Amino acid sequence: MTTVESNLKEFNAAFARYVEVWTARGHGILDDALEKKGRDIGIRLWKGFTAHKWGGAGKPPSNLARSELDDRAAEGRGIKVRASLRDEYLAARTELRNATRGKKTAGVIKKKIALWQSFVGRELALRQRGIGVLAASFLWFRKRGRGNGVYLVPNRRGRAIGAVERGPTFFRIIADVAGQSVVDSRYAIVESVLAGATEDIESYLKTREREHFRAVFANLVNAA
Amino acid sequence: MHLSELQAHVGKKLEAAQALAAFGKPLVFSHFTDDQAARELIDKSLRAYGVCIEVGVIEASGDGEKPQNRYSLLDARFDVYVAESPEESKKHTPSDMELVAAVATAVQARSATSDPAIRCIGYAAAKSENGYILHALSFTSPVVL
Numbered sequence A: 001m002t003t004v005e006s007n008l009k010e011f012n013a014a015f016a017r018y019v020e021v022w023t024a025r026g027h028g029i030l031d032d033a034l035e036k037k038g039r040d041i042g043i044r045l046w047k048g049f050t051a052h053k054w055g056g057a058g059k060p061p062s063n064l065a066r067s068e069l070d071d072r073a074a075e076g077r078g079i080k081v082r083a084s085l086r087d088e089y090l091a092a093r094t095e096l097r098n099a100t101r102g103k104k105t106a107g108v109i110k111k112k113i114a115l116w117q118s119f120v121g122r123e124l125a126l127r128q129r130g131i132g133v134l135a136a137s138f139l140w141f142r143k144r145g146r147g148n149g150v151y152l153v154p155n156r157r158g159r160a161i162g163a164v165e166r167g168p169t170f171f172r173i174i175a176d177v178a179g180q181s182v183v184d185s186r187y188a189i190v191e192s193v194l195a196g197a198t199e200d201i202e203s204y205l206k207t208r209e210r211e212h213f214r215a216v217f218a219n220l221v222n223a224a
Numbered sequence B: 001m002h003l004s005e006l007q008a009h010v011g012k013k014l015e016a017a018q019a020l021a022a023f024g025k026p027l028v029f030s031h032f033t034d035d036q037a038a039r040e041l042i043d044k045s046l047r048a049y050g051v052c053i054e055v056g057v058i059e060a061s062g063d064g065e066k067p068q069n070r071y072s073l074l075d076a077r078f079d080v081y082v083a084e085s086p087e088e089s090k091k092h093t094p095s096d097m098e099l100v101a102a103v104a105t106a107v108q109a110r111s112a113t114s115d116p117a118i119r120c121i122g123y124a125a126a127k128s129e130n131g132y133i134l135h136a137l138s139f140t141s142p143v144v145l
Helices: A008-024 A032-049 A064-074 A083-099 A106-130 A133-137 A180-187 A189-207 A208-221 B003-015 B018-023 B033-051 B095-108
Strands: A151-155 A160-166 A172-177 B052-057 B057-062 B073-084 B119-127 B133-144
Touching: A008 A032, A008 A189, A032 A160, A032 A172, A032 A189, A064 A106, A083 A106, A106 B073, A208 B033, A208 B133, B003 B052, B003 B073, B003 B095, B003 B133, B018 B033, B018 B052, B018 B095, B033 B052, B033 B073, B073 B095, B095 B119, B095 B133
Parallel strands: none
Antiparallel strands: A151 A160, A160 A172, B052 B073, B057 B073, B073 B133, B119 B133
């Protein structure tokens, strides 16, 4: 899990001032401001992480995993098949050996090669499907959790890979995805998102002129 | 025109505009004015005329790629705010979009060739819960430091 403290204090200070003005303008209560800014940061984090995903931002090329395999083959390197697939391959290879025991024909050899190639193909397909899913996926606030202000983000197998916690005075985004902290430390994504969100808040607060008019309008009603 | 002169120049143009003569002297925003004092001036204008016109703070930026000196042109940007009262007793002419057009015309008018070429580049309006309307006109103008 990554915890960023670097510019969180500046953001929190700006957010405190934002809440004061925002609630004074009648846009809502603290809870609403937390929800609004929390989601804003979630969206910015999503954009930040997906911009650095494998294959670049936007829709990944359909043959990215295959082209990487071709590059490795050109260098004389093979492809590593994940452990679960490898176990399955070894079991299938044993079956094939038992079925073709004593027969060393060209057809049998071709079958053995094709068996391995089929598992390489499955590995490629899994890698291609997984492109873009990694670091940003913890931001998919799709599923409600225990109904107590906790929103869980499950992966395809139902394991929670992230969560959003809401409390009366806080909004917390939690990620538990392998490699996410590596991506963040390389590109300082969280820090730049917080800096951008702080800047937005500052520009909202900057227009003193408008604030004066708002205060006068409210006062004129009270006087009347 | 120098950056330091622009805000006062716009204020004078608004004050001199015939169409806006009924609304008194426009306000010129200053960071050095106390918030309470600034609000009292707006309040006074709205109670007296039903309208308050204020020239906002000036910001400017230049092209960071090119070499600059103090005679280089900067792009100044500022807003002019026009507040209108909805009260029947404060009915005024011009009002609403005619008032906005009169303000825009006054700011952009050039009475001399030395006047800067100010252009209106944006407009927005908002209405308060009690019916007061705040128009915000955005302008840009070339200036030198």
